Amino acid sequence: MSAIRRLGGFRFWSLIPFVVVAAVFGIYPFLRVVQMAFGHVSVRGGGMTFEWRGLENFHRALEDDLFHHSLAISGIFVVATTVISLVLGTALAILTDRATKMQNVARNVLVWPAIIAPVVVSVVWVLILNPQIGVLNQALSTLGLPEQGWLGDGVGAMAAIIAVDVWHWTPIVYLLIYSALKGIDSEVLEAASVDGANRSQTTRHVVIPMLLPAIAAAAVLRVVMGVKAFDEMYLLTRGGPGDSTTIISLLIRGIVFDEVDLGYGSAVSLVTIGIVLVMAVLIFAVRPILRRRA
Amino acid sequence: MGIQRRSLFKAGALGFGGLATGAVLSGCGNNEGSLGDDSQPTATGANGAVTAITVATATTPWLDGYKAIIAEYEKATGVKVTLRDFPFDGLQTQQVNAIQQQSNAFDVFQVNEGWVGQFYSQGWLRPLKEIDPDFAWDDGIADFDGLSRWDEERQSTSPDGEVVALPLNGNIHVLAYRKDIYDELGLTPPTTWDEAITNGKAAMEAGLSKYGYVTRGQGAPGGNSVTFDFSCVLHSYGAEWINDPGTDWTSSIATPEGEAAMAKYLELLEIGPANPQTIDQAAVIAAIQSGDALQGHMVVAVAPQFEDPDKSNVVGKIGYAEVPGGPKGPRPISGAWTFGVPTGLPDDRSKAALHFMQWITSKEAQTSWAQKGGVITRADVLDAIGDDQPQLAAMRDSLPDVHQGIRYPFGQAVLQSTEVNLNKIVAGQSGITDGLKAISDDIDAAVSKAGLGK
Numbered sequence A: 001m002s003a004i005r006r007l008g009g010f011r012f013w014s015l016i017p018f019v020v021v022a023a024v025f026g027i028y029p030f031l032r033v034v035q036m037a038f039g040h041v042s043v044r045g046g047g048m049t050f051e052w053r054g055l056e057n058f059h060r061a062l063e064d065d066l067f068h069h070s071l072a073i074s075g076i077f078v079v080a081t082t083v084i085s086l087v088l089g090t091a092l093a094i095l096t097d098r099a100t101k102m103q104n105v106a107r108n109v110l111v112w113p114a115i116i117a118p119v120v121v122s123v124v125w126v127l128i129l130n131p132q133i134g135v136l137n138q139a140l141s142t143l144g145l146p147e148q149g150w151l152g153d154g155v156g157a158m159a160a161i162i163a164v165d166v167w168h169w170t171p172i173v174y175l176l177i178y179s180a181l182k183g184i185d186s187e188v189l190e191a192a193s194v195d196g197a198n199r200s201q202t203t204r205h206v207v208i209p210m211l212l213p214a215i216a217a218a219a220v221l222r223v224v225m226g227v228k229a230f231d232e233m234y235l236l237t238r239g240g241p242g243d244s245t246t247i248i249s250l251l252i253r254g255i256v257f258d259e260v261d262l263g264y265g266s267a268v269s270l271v272t273i274g275i276v277l278v279m280a281v282l283i284f285a286v287r288p289i290l291r292r293r294a
Numbered sequence B: 001m002g003i004q005r006r007s008l009f010k011a012g013a014l015g016f017g018g019l020a021t022g023a024v025l026s027g028c029g030n031n032e033g034s035l036g037d038d039s040q041p042t043a044t045g046a047n048g049a050v051t052a053i054t055v056a057t058a059t060t061p062w063l064d065g066y067k068a069i070i071a072e073y074e075k076a077t078g079v080k081v082t083l084r085d086f087p088f089d090g091l092q093t094q095q096v097n098a099i100q101q102q103s104n105a106f107d108v109f110q111v112n113e114g115w116v117g118q119f120y121s122q123g124w125l126r127p128l129k130e131i132d133p134d135f136a137w138d139d140g141i142a143d144f145d146g147l148s149r150w151d152e153e154r155q156s157t158s159p160d161g162e163v164v165a166l167p168l169n170g171n172i173h174v175l176a177y178r179k180d181i182y183d184e185l186g187l188t189p190p191t192t193w194d195e196a197i198t199n200g201k202a203a204m205e206a207g208l209s210k211y212g213y214v215t216r217g218q219g220a221p222g223g224n225s226v227t228f229d230f231s232c233v234l235h236s237y238g239a240e241w242i243n244d245p246g247t248d249w250t251s252s253i254a255t256p257e258g259e260a261a262m263a264k265y266l267e268l269l270e271i272g273p274a275n276p277q278t279i280d281q282a283a284v285i286a287a288i289q290s291g292d293a294l295q296g297h298m299v300v301a302v303a304p305q306f307e308d309p310d311k312s313n314v315v316g317k318i319g320y321a322e323v324p325g326g327p328k329g330p331r332p333i334s335g336a337w338t339f340g341v342p343t344g345l346p347d348d349r350s351k352a353a354l355h356f357m358q359w360i361t362s363k364e365a366q367t368s369w370a371q372k373g374g375v376i377t378r379a380d381v382l383d384a385i386g387d388d389q390p391q392l393a394a395m396r397d398s399l400p401d402v403h404q405g406i407r408y409p410f411g412q413a414v415l416q417s418t419e420v421n422l423n424k425i426v427a428g429q430s431g432i433t434d435g436l437k438a439i440s441d442d443i444d445a446a447v448s449k450a451g452l453g454k
Helices: A003-007 A016-037 A056-063 A065-098 A103-115 A118-129 A135-142 A154-182 A186-194 A199-228 A231-236 A248-258 A262-293 B002-030 B063-077 B088-100 B113-121 B179-185 B193-205 B226-236 B256-270 B281-289 B300-306 B347-360 B363-371 B379-385 B390-401 B411-427 B432-449
Strands: A039-044 A047-052 B052-058 B080-086 B109-112 B149-151 B166-169 B173-178 B295-299 B318-321 B337-340
Touching (some): A016 A039, A016 A262, A039 A262, A056 A262, A065 A103, A065 A154, A065 A199, A065 A248, A118 A154, A118 A231, A154 A231, A186 A199, A199 A248, A199 A262, A248 A262, B052 B347, B063 B080, B063 B347, B063 B363, B080 B088, B109 B113, B173 B179, B173 B300, B173 B390, B179 B318, B193 B256, B193 B295, B226 B256, B226 B295, B226 B411, B256 B411, B281 B295, B300 B318, B300 B390, B318 B390, B337 B347, B363 B379
Parallel strands (some): B052 B080
Antiparallel strands (some): A039 A047, B109 B337, B166 B337
């Protein structure tokens, strides 16, 4: 038996495109980031020069108050957007599943926000929230109420970007949960009904437990999306006022592209990746427990 | 065994997921907007002469005028110019990528005042005398406080430095004011910040203006927003981000002068739109265009937008003057653009690029550009135009007082701090003393990290 046949024949070859793409666009850039994180990279004259600095960039990250602040801001953002979108997405999936009229329309309309480009979403929300020309303040003004600086104070700006992100990406959670909901064996629900459970009890004690693995998967997805979030904040608040909404992606952008400090930017990126991996591992560790409970 | 294999796959999937996440984040590393394949090679004619060049530029309010003058260059020389425009901060990234990857994607770089220290100190622009040993500075071109010259020893721009660029757009601060309201109230353009505030309050009390003064309060990390507009108040009180780049790298912003300047800036913002911490340049322009604001200081390049009947309610009603001053007199800030030749470009392309730059800054081209409303960089042409274009007349009158913007090699690190901390002060998130102290500390750290100030 040839080595290739032992490796699985077509199954082996079909992986090649994926491996090549992953190597070129994933592994190679990642290894470059790892390399740069351990040095000082300067772009002088005609190209890049690398100077080994060991753990210096990581020590700097540990002492950088702005990095700590950005991590905290990102933590708040990720937790809030993940929890809210999971609750909303799950509720919408269950409600849509139970709808007796216009179910198809609801299913379609609910996913619309997710297919809009983030830049367009940002422009739409700028036109809603802008203190001078925004629709919200125009409405308040028409009603004789004082205008508000929706993006003008730290809490308001953070609430605004959370709201925009939840509005934009809850449909993804909805789709995942709704698919899982449709996969639940109807006999299980019928059995619950035969046992005398009403709709509320069935939802609480049967449906939601069975959805927990899907909810955990959606949670991982939303955590990663939350850490990657960039467009809306960049266009809506630019990290302000002050640094109230400077989430980690905005900070990394500034270090890498404005200060052209590639070494430190890489180190900050690596630390962030490490934190995301830890969170992902924790959620995956909890998943089997959830599955057993389900 | 099966369980082990499944676990292995899971671990692998998780690991690869992590790597994929890393790849997404590392996409920020050095590949954003990579020019790579879509760079346009410069064409060379049969006799070896360069027949086409690619010029990088930003999407600015003066882009249309630049295109028009480039069309004249193409007509006069037969050289085809591909103008590639990018958003303000995207331009910096594209040019850094071009240098980093040595792609020679552009024949001409365009450098904003705020990037000057970075581009010059890193050797990303080729000294013009190296391209053409006969190159000599044309005395008709305004100096903008040494904007185009780099002194390697001092690590700063200097009138005595080596010429590495030419000024492309002479954007400096001017005061734009409603001359109709000023006339109605019998006021004269303010020469001090206090007069500006008094005039602003008078117009508001008379019900002639919703806002007495408008200027930027929003911070834009990566940009130069509130820092730029505050600088002309700061320097008019005698405080400096860096006292004397090249010899004294200490900062004097956390001083009584700096605090007085900040307090005055807050007074100006108080008679402007609510939530000044959200006011960016677009909002400033809109406040003037709508007729809501009496006055404000801004770059001269925005003036044509007030005279566009499709966008403005105040066509023909805006007057221009030098910015008001503090105890040290007026200090309009240079927010000019320069253009230069990237390092690493082949000699023939470098020479073609330099020819393009010299043509654009020639007296003939600048006169034509000024007639199209361009913010030109030749003092002799500004003198010749006289008062025909009021914004250029104000610019001409301001040139002797121009103060350089942030041009240090570590300028971006300074801006990262100033944009955030000034915005915090404006938003009331930190007090004047604490906010300026935070900036001063960050400047000290940036100076130290750059190995300067010893």
